[in-house]
Amino acid sequence: MVFQNEIVMLLISVSVAVFIYCNRTDIVRIRHYTTLLWAYVFFCIAGLATVLEGFFFPVLLNYSEHISYVISSCFFLSWVCPVCNHEEENPV
Amino acid sequence: MSLITALDSLAFLASFSALVLLITKRTQCRTKFEGKTFIGLLLCLGSIYYFFLIIEWSHISVSFDPIEDVFGALLPMSWGFLFYTLLQDVHRADLRVNKLRYKSLVQNIPGAVYQCTYDQDYTMEFMSDEITDISGYPKTDFIANHVRSFASIIHPEDREHVAKTVSESIAERKLFSLEYRIIHRDGSVQWVYERGRARSTDTSKPIILEGVIMDITQKKTLLEQKQQAEQQIFQLQKMDAIGQLAGGIAHDFNNQLTALLGYADLLAMRLKEKKHELKLLGSMHLSIHHARKLTEQLLAFSRKGKIHHEVVDLHQVVHDVKLIMERSIDKKIDIRTVLSAPVATTMGDPSQIHNMLLNVALNARDAMPDGGEMLFESDEVIFDEMHAKAQKLNIASGTYMCLSVTDTGCGIDAQTIQYIFEPFFTTKEEGKGTGMGLSAAYGTMKSHKGAIAAYSEVGRGTTMKLYFPVTHGVAPKHNNIITNSPHHGKGHVLFVDDNQTVCDVAAMMLAQLGYDVTVFTKPQKAVGFFKDHFHAIQFVIIDMIMPHMNGHELYIALKDIQPDVKVLLASGYTLNGEAQKALDAGVQGFMQKPFTLDQLSSALTHVLA
Numbered sequence: 001m002v003f004q005n006e007i008v009m010l011l012i013s014v015s016v017a018v019f020i021y022c023n024r025t026d027i028v029r030i031r032h033y034t035t036l037l038w039a040y041v042f043f044c045i046a047g048l049a050t051v052l053e054g055f056f057f058p059v060l061l062n063y064s065e066h067i068s069y070v071i072s073s074c075f076f077l078s079w080v081c082p083v084c085n086h087e088e089e090n091p092v
Numbered sequence: 093m094s095l096i097t098a099l100d101s102l103a104f105l106a107s108f109s110a111l112v113l114l115i116t117k118r119t120q121c122r123t124k125f126e127g128k129t130f131i132g133l134l135l136c137l138g139s140i141y142y143f144f145l146i147i148e149w150s151h152i153s154v155s156f157d158p159i160e161d162v163f164g165a166l167l168p169m170s171w172g173f174l175f176y177t178l179l180q181d182v183h184r185a186d187l188r189v190n191k192l193r194y195k196s197l198v199q200n201i202p203g204a205v206y207q208c209t210y211d212q213d214y215t216m217e218f219m220s221d222e223i224t225d226i227s228g229y230p231k232t233d234f235i236a237n238h239v240r241s242f243a244s245i246i247h248p249e250d251r252e253h254v255a256k257t258v259s260e261s262i263a264e265r266k267l268f269s270l271e272y273r274i275i276h277r278d279g280s281v282q283w284v285y286e287r288g289r290a291r292s293t294d295t296s297k298p299i300i301l302e303g304v305i306m307d308i309t310q311k312k313t314l315l316e317q318k319q320q321a322e323q324q325i326f327q328l329q330k331m332d333a334i335g336q337l338a339g340g341i342a343h344d345f346n347n348q349l350t351a352l353l354g355y356a357d358l359l360a361m362r363l364k365e366k367k368h369e370l371k372l373l374g375s376m377h378l379s380i381h382h383a384r385k386l387t388e389q390l391l392a393f394s395r396k397g398k399i400h401h402e403v404v405d406l407h408q409v410v411h412d413v414k415l416i417m418e419r420s421i422d423k424k425i426d427i428r429t430v431l432s433a434p435v436a437t438t439m440g441d442p443s444q445i446h447n448m449l450l451n452v453a454l455n456a457r458d459a460m461p462d463g464g465e466m467l468f469e470s471d472e473v474i475f476d477e478m479h480a481k482a483q484k485l486n487i488a489s490g491t492y493m494c495l496s497v498t499d500t501g502c503g504i505d506a507q508t509i510q511y512i513f514e515p516f517f518t519t520k521e522e523g524k525g526t527g528m529g530l531s532a533a534y535g536t537m538k539s540h541k542g543a544i545a546a547y548s549e550v551g552r553g554t555t556m557k558l559y560f561p562v563t564h565g566v567a568p569k570h571n572n573i574i575t576n577s578p579h580h581g582k583g584h585v586l587f588v589d590d591n592q593t594v595c596d597v598a599a600m601m602l603a604q605l606g607y608d609v610t611v612f613t614k615p616q617k618a619v620g621f622f623k624d625h626f627h628a629i630q631f632v633i634i635d636m637i638m639p640h641m642n643g644h645e646l647y648i649a650l651k652d653i654q655p656d657v658k659v660l661l662a663s664g665y666t667l668n669g670e671a672q673k674a675l676d677a678g679v680q681g682f683m684q685k686p687f688t689l690d691q692l693s694s695a696l697t698h699v700l701a
Contacts, residue, residue, distance in 0.1 A: 005161035012168035019172060023179055030178045040171055047168070066099040066145070073106035073138065080110040080131065084117035 006054075010047045017044060032079050039075035042068045097146055104142035111135035134170040141167055203285075203306035204231075206242075210262065210290065210299035213241035217300070226284060226307045228277025247273035247281060254286075262290045262299060271308065283312040328486060331513065335535065338515055342390035343637065346664030347591045349387065349686035353380050354597030357689035358604055384686055387664075389532035390515065403565035404445055406495055407436040410468050413449045417457065417466070424463025433470035433493045438560040440540040445560075448536040451529035452497045452556050459501025459554060467498040473559065485543035491562045492542065498555040504548040512546060533558075579693045580606040581700065583630030587611045588618040588646060589662070590638040594685075598633065601689050605696070615641040619649045626654040631699055633683075636663030636671050644674040651678065660699050662687070 020027055020040070027033055046068035053061035114132055141163045198205050204223035209215040216234040219242075223231050233239035246254055250272035261268030269287040276282045288303015356377050363369045414427055421427075438445075456466050473494045475487065504512065504519075511517045513534040518527035530544075533556075537544040541561050548554040585607045587598050595611040602609040607630075612618035615638055622629060632650060636643040643661050650657045659678075661671055664685040675682060680699040683691065 005164055009164045009168055012165065012172070016168055016172040016175065020175055023175075026179050026182050027175065029182045036178075040175075043168070043171065062096070063099075066096050066103070069103040069142065069145070070099050070106070073103040073110075073142070076135075076138070077106045077110040077113075080113055080135075084113055 006047070006050045010044075010051050013044045013047045016040070032082055035075055035079040039072045039079060042072035042075060046072060100142050100145040104139055104146055107135055107138035107142055111139055131174060134167070134174050137163055137167050137170050201304060203304040205302075205304050206288075207291075207300060207302045208242070210258070210301050213237055213243050214301070216242055223305070226282065226305060227274060245274045247275060249273070258301070265290070268303075271312075282307060283309045324486070327510075331534070334515055338390040342387040343664035345383070345387050345390075346685040347594050349380055349384055350664075351593040351597040351686075353377075353384070353686045353688055354601045356380060358597075358600050361604060361689070380686070386528065387686075389528040391535075391664075401439055402442065403437050403563060404440050404442045405437055406445070406493060406560060407431050407433070407470065409442065409446050409449055410470070410495065412446060413453055414468065416450065417453050421457050422463065425457060425460055425466055426464070427466045427468075429468040431468070431470040433472050433495075435472065435491075435562045435564060436470060436493055437563050437565055438493065438540065438542075439563040439565075440560070441536075444536045445540070448533040449495075449497070449558075451533050452558070455529055456497055456499035456501065456554070456556070459499045459503075461501075464500035464553070465498075467496075469496045469498070470494065471496075472562070485545060485559060487541070487543045487559060487561075492559040493562050495558045495560065496555050497558075498553060500553040503550040503552055503554055504546070505550050509546055509548055513544070579697050581693075581696060582606055583700075584608045584610070584625075584628050585696075586618060586622060586629050586632040588615055588632065588638070589613065589635035590615075591635070594635070598692075601692055604689065605693055607696075615646045615649075618646065619653070622650055622657075623653050626650075626657070629657075631658035631660060631680075631696070633660045633662055636661050636674075643671065643679075644677070647674050647677065647679055658699055660695055 017040075020037070027037070030036060046065045049061045049065035049068060053065065111132065114135060144163065198220045199222075201220070201222070204226055205218075205220040206216060206223075207218040209217065215237050217236070219231045219234050221231055223229070223234065227245055229240065229245070234242050243251065254270060254272050257268050257270045267287065267289045269285070271283060271285050273281050274284055285306045285308045286303055288301055291300040291302050356373055360370060360373050360377075363373065410429060410431060414429060417427055453466065453468075460466070471494050473492045475485075475489050475492060477489045508519060512530050514527075515531040516527040517531070534544050537558060537560075543559045545557045545559075546554060547557070585602050587595060587602065587609055589595050589598065589611070590613050592613055595613055599609045599611045610621065610625075610629075612621065615634075618632075622632070634643040634646050638646070641649070643663070647657075647659050647661075650659065658680050659674075660681045660683055661674055661679050662683045662685055663671060671682060681695055683695045687695070
């Protein structure tokens with residue numbers, strides 16, 4: 001069963017991904033940008049899995065969704081830690 | 093607890109930890125990046141979202157679906173905002189870096205960078221701090237023409253040139269570069285170089301000029317000094333070249349004059365009874381005498397004349413000249429002397445110095461046709477190496493007596509003053525001056541290791557400064573020897589000169605004086621003859637400059653044959669150089685060409701004595 005809100009969430013996530021792609025030359029100048037991007041990639045995977053679980057492999061994709069959320073959160077935490085502790089004035 | 097609940101708990105824990113970290117480190121974060129609000133928001137949303145997921149999968153019979161949906165939609169949006177604000181941070185950082193770079197560039201550019209509106213006063217919109225070093229005024233004075241406009245400190249004589257160049261470059265849409273003067277805050281004049289361009293030539297908007305102004309005063313001063321030094325070298329080389337030429341001409345001319353003078357003297361002796369012819373000969377003699385004066389001046393200029401070296405009292409020379417001038421010039425000219433030099437003696441030729449000072453004084457007289465004041469001053473000047481260089485007199489360091497002759501006449505303009513020491517340069521009417529007086533003075537001063545300099549202001553007068561190297565000693569007293577008639581003698585004279593005419597006239601003059609003469613135009617032949625007849629020859633007269641063998645070499649050759657040979661050198665050239673060497677080697681005397689019968693007779697008497 002596909003919920004409308006899940007599709008909206010996926011669409012917004014894809015839009016943000018397009019925005020990131022368009023600004024990739026500047027995005028790479030964000031400190032520890034790879035960690036942050038991985039966090040976002042897994043967030044998107046979770047959103048995609050949420051939508052797809054309504055069509056096939058509901059159990060497997062449901063697990064994937066929640067695992068992706070965990071990985072995304074962990075990546076995000078690992079991005080916040082060095083950024084908050086960094087001594088330099090400039091975050092980029 | 094199911095696996096999914098555990099996973100959601102983990103996600104919640106991670107998000108919540110990050111949120112706690114962000115809150116605890118907020119102070120550090122505050123200055124680091126602007127995106128912290130959205131990080132916080134994202135973390136809050138994530139924590140809440142995962143919290144709802146935990147509840148949902150914990151089989152708690154409470155439905156949060158609508159709230160979960162809202163948070164589910166907000167979560168990717170906050171991701172978007174997070175990336176957006178982080179990019180803003182990147183751009184802000186770029187801006188900061190660019191600002192710093194720009195500031196550093198502006199500060200380190202060797203000059204003042206400016207931006208101004210193209211109006212009458214060049215209203216300044218921006219100006220870098222360097223302008224303070226260049227103009228002495230703080231930059232804030234110029235911004236918006238707050239205290240003064242930059243145009244107001246441009247030298248009044250250069251304003252038009254600056255305005256013209258800038259307007260032309262705007263019209264042609266080209267860069268402009270110009271050099272002009274500004275008035276420094278301390279009143280001094282500074283040279284600046286400006287390079288700039290108009291940012292826009294759109295006439296509907298005010299034109300903005302941008303550029304850089306650099307201080308080039310030092311460079312300009314060095315350049316001027318270099319140009320002056322080059323000009324000085326050029327002038328010296330030119331004077332030397334002219335001197336060489338003049339000396340050569342005078343030498344050859346003297347040979348001709350020797351013949352003329354000799355023949356005139358001989359004729360005069362033969363025409364003793366014919367008064368009319370003698371009168372004509374007297375006129376001829378006078379013309380030759382004038383011609384000889386001219387060649388003497390040429391030789392003085394070229395420093396190839398005969399110089400006696402003895403101690404000369406310059407104050408005495410001034411008194412002598414003053415006496416002559418007082419007797420001969422217009423009474424409207426007042427002559428004064430202020431002789432304060434403690435030591436007024438120099439080593440030199442009194443007759444040349446006397447003539448030179450007379451020439452300078454006569455020039456001063458000629459500059460005051462309506463009367464005025466002629467002032468002779470003397471003072472001691474000590475030149476160290478730097479001072480000597482700075483004065484551009486081309487003299488060695490040491491103590492000099494500066495003898496200045498000042499007139500209150502018409503003065504000489506800056507253009508003319510450059511040429512006054514050149515031979516035959518005169519501003520006098522045709523026939524009133526040969527143009528040799530000051531050039532002879534120049535040569536005389538050079539040959540006395542001194543210098544001459546002229547300072548003049550049109551309408552106010554001229555000062556000629558003569559620098560003589562000071563020598564301590566007592567000047568000898570001179571008695572004028574007047575020879576009434578030539579002394580006759582006896583003996584065999586060998587006369588050697590490469591000029592046949594001079595040989596002919598000399599032979600006749602010597603014969604007239606009672607001597608037997610043998611002449612040679614080739615020195616080698618003279619040596620051969622002398623080898624065979626040295627017992628019979630009483631003395632030898634030798635020309636100094638001859639091809640293949642000069643007078644000095646000939647003297648050495650003759651001396652090898654007969655060590656006590658009596659030799660008299662005759663030359664249209666100098667006593668310096670080779671002739672001086674010959675005198676030092678033992679030659680008995682020197683006779684300057686052209687010579688009269690009397691002078692020849694006196695020289696021979698002197699040598700034989």
